Amino acid sequence: MRYQFGGTPADFVVAPGQQVQVGPDTLGATAVLIPGARLWVWDPDTGDRLTDLMDxxxxxxAEITADSSGAVPRFRAPDEVKRVLVGQAPDTSSGDAGEHSRHLLASTDWPADVTKLNTRITALENTTGGDDGGGDYVATAHPMMWHMGGPLESRRSPHPYHNLEGRNQTIIVLRAQATITEGTIGVRVVLLDPDTRGGAVAASVTITPEEPWALIRPQVEVSDGTGVTVEVDVPEEAEAEDLTVQVTIR
Incomplete structure (x- = not known):
């Protein structure tokens, strides 16, 4: 999913203008909006410039241009990028090849993501288990939540949980829910070997358009030092979005 940036009342290109006296011993500067400013976008973690943008x-x-009032227009970053750095591009025509300051922008789509996540969590917490679907479970130790917004694709969560308790633990609940229009989606809990980093499937569920959520109580042991993560398998013919997975470890 390409997340959206810019276009809010706070998104303007501002530069210091004429100096003004703001105190007996202090000089300040007026704020000047810069229309038509060329803006480059960077990854805040790697520092690499991002050129795969959409206006x-x-x-x-490959770059963004401020409008006639200096406002930063709406644009979309590459897939799954939710934060970017934005700064003025070097003006090589005037011999200014130096770097300008870069400022962090967060995607304006995050409120919708939070709303979807809260909806999924509420649905999962209200999901009932057992043979007849009755009975609620209350997490007591380490609930691991994973949410993938937008269209789903096969992938493994890059944020595993590691058992550092000095004792064995147990995976006691696996819950998954998504919006599925076609096909069958597989969700798996994977144990990660602390030495080889290899993965072994510990528990799995499948969800379909007819049954878009699932809950099992696998009772799988997690030895001390072992990592736990989740992965989703989305066949080519399947269409699904907005997956939420909860794994409870005790």
Missing amino acids: HRGEPV
Whole structure:
């Protein structure tokens, strides 16, 4: 999913203007909006420049241009990028090849993501288990939540839980829910060997358009030092989005 940035009342290109006296011994500067400023976008973690962008019309662009009032227009970053750094591009025509300051922008889509996640968590917490679907479970130790927004694809969570309790633990609940329009989605709990980093499937569920949520109580032992993560298998013919997985470890 390409997340959206810019286009809010706070998104303007601002530069210091004329100096003004703001105190007996202090000089300040007026704020000047910069229309038509060329803006580059970078990954905040790696520092790499991002050029796979889309403007507000959905057209591919390598950089963003402020509008006639200096506002940063709406744009979309590469897939799954939720934070970016934005700064003015170097003006090589004037001999200014130096770097300008970069400022962090968070995606404006995050409120919708939070709403979807809260909805999924509420649905999972209200899901009942047992042979007849009755009875609630209350997590007591380490609930591990994983949410994938937008269209689903096969992948493994890059954020495992590691058992560092100095004793064996047990996976007691696996819950999964998604919006599925076609096909069958597989969700698996994977144990990660602390030495080889190899993975072994410990428990799994499948969800379908007819049964878009599932809950099992696998009672799988997690030895001291072992990692636990989750992965989703989405066949090519399947269509699904907005997956939430909860694994409870005690």
